[in-house]
Amino acid sequence: MYEDSQNEITRLVVRCAQLLLAYGAESDLVEEISQRLGKALGIASIELSISSNALVLTSLVHGRCITTTRRIRAHGINMMVICELQRICILAEKGIYGANEVRRRLAHISPKTYPAIAVVPMIGLSCASFCHLFDGDMMACLITFFASSVGMIVRLFLASRHFNLLVNFSLTAFVITAIAQIGYLGSLSETPQAAMAASVLMLVPGFPLINAISDMVKGHMNVGISRWGHATLLTLASVIGITIAMQMGGIF
Structure with missing residues (x-):
């Protein structure tokens, strides 16, 4: 050669x-x-x-x-x-x-993604399904669907504007939690906590965590630890957004 x-x-x-x-x-x-x-x-x-x-x-x-x-x-x-x-x-x-x-x-390889008009309702439906699994009532499931759908719109908007991913997760978590607190107002739902818990599940960095564990198990410690750290930062950013929204809403 x-x-x-x-x-x-x-x-x-x-x-x-x-x-x-x-x-x-x-x-x-x-x-x-x-x-x-x-x-x-x-x-x-x-x-x-x-x-x-x-x-x-x-x-x-x-x-x-x-x-x-x-x-x-x-x-x-x-x-x-x-x-x-x-x-x-x-x-x-x-x-x-x-x-x-x-x-x-x-x-000629270029990533293809699903249109937002399909992604947003499917994310809302998946989070609402989790709410149902958490024994949430019908109103809690509806609140979850609305909160997570709006949150996904915010997340896609911030991503299209190339915001830092940590800022994206934090702001999205804040918006979702702020909307999910509707269940506490006027006793709209008997299980408002289920709506708040299920709405933010769309922000769980499952794939990076799985890859991180897989890399570390297979001997790629540096990459695995790096991916684990990044997933941890994303989780921490989400927690910050959730905490701020709950403090402002008086849930604590």
């Missing part, structure tokens, strides 16, 4: 790893896909070092090493991107995709 070919394939593999990390893949999967894609394209060995905000990749062909570094900028969790990258790797292993086709596919 010529040096130019090794350079090009190394760039393709590190780009794939960069996208996997940016969109929420666990570290073990990133290593596996990178090594498989590199070997499918003719690289003898791929070694990858992952940190909280960067990765270092080394390719080896006939004793010649090429090392490159990339910075990781999180773009939010998007499983469509991760599944598409896995599909590219599988097709490269089967010989259907060569380096040129892999390059073209990577260049």
